[in-house]
Amino acid sequence: MHLGILAGFLAASLGWQINLLAIQRGLLRGRVAALLVGAGAIVADMIFLSLGLAGTTPILEHPEWWGIIRWVGITVILILAARVLFIHSKPPTELETVQKRNPSKNFFVGFLVVISNPVVFLMWIATVGFLRAHFPEARTPWFRELFLSGFLIGGVLWFVPLAFIFLKKLTLWTEKNHSVLSRISGGVLIAVALFLIFFEKF
Numbered sequence: 387m388h389l390g391i392l393a394g395f396l397a398a399s400l401g402w403q404i405n406l407l408a409i410q411r412g413l414l415r416g417r418v419a420a421l422l423v424g425a426g427a428i429v430a431d432m433i434f435l436s437l438g439l440a441g442t443t444p445i446l447e448h449p450e451w452w453g454i455i456r457w458v459g460i461t462v463i464l465i466l467a468a469r470v471l472f473i474h475s476k477p478p479t480e481l482e483t484v485q486k487r488n489p490s491k492n493f494f495v496g497f498l499v500v501i502s503n504p505v506v507f508l509m510w511i512a513t514v515g516f517l518r519a520h521f522p523e524a525r526t527p528w529f530r531e532l533f534l535s536g537f538l539i540g541g542v543l544w545f546v547p548l549a550f551i552f553l554k555k556l557t558l559w560t561e562k563n564h565s566v567l568s569r570i571s572g573g574v575l576i577a578v579a580l581f582l583i584f585f586e587k588f
Contacts, residue, residue: 389521390536391543393513397431398424398544404496406574408548411492413556417549419492424545426496431541432534434500434507438514439530467575 398404404427412420500506517524517533524533 387532387536387539389517389524390533390538391540392536393533394428394431394537394540394542395544396540397537398428398541401427403574403578404499405548406570407495407499408545409553409556411495412549412553415492417553420553421545421549422490422492423496424541424548426493426498427500428496428538428541428545430497430500431506431510432537434510435514435534435537436530437507438511439533464576464579467572467579 404423408420408423411423514524523529
């Protein structure tokens with residue numbers, strides 16, 4: 387389980403794209419929104435890990451699927467970038483109606499950004515291969531269940547402090563700083579989309 391906790395914490399803390407989205411949405415919609423974005427990302431990562439730990443040969447034998455998934459992911463990222471740049475960067479008074487919309491949507495934002503990115507899937511496949519090659523316990527019964535449980539704990543150990551401690555300090559920022567953060571988040575999302583379009587081919 388300790389390997390899962392470490393992997394979950396590192397994946398959550400180093401996932402700058404999801405962290406920016408969580409912070410940006412948390413500032414607009416509250417701390418629970420930030421936590422839900424992180425929860426969506428954790429669940430998507432766990433699905434990829436489950437596939438990797440269970441065996442991925444059938445999936446890897448059909449690379450044509452990844453082209454479709456890749457373009458779905460690019461579209462999702464560009465839509466999010468447009469919303470961040472043209473809606474969420476507006477003053478709080480103009481965002482009042484946005485904040486009241488379906489809060490559970492934040493979970494699906496985090497989930498879709500991760501689950502629609504084949505690069506993340508291939509990264510977890512490589513991670514599973516590394517674990518099985520270097521850690522004998524990775525080949526023991528119940529490793530999958532223990533690893534995934536630990537991964538969930540590790541992710542929560544990052545996103546709970548992010549949402550309820552770090553984000554609380556950011557709420558003291560001025561309106562101008564919130565707008566700057568939204569522009570940075572939108573720019574990062576566009577950069578990720580361009581990377582997937584021009585540099586990642588499946």
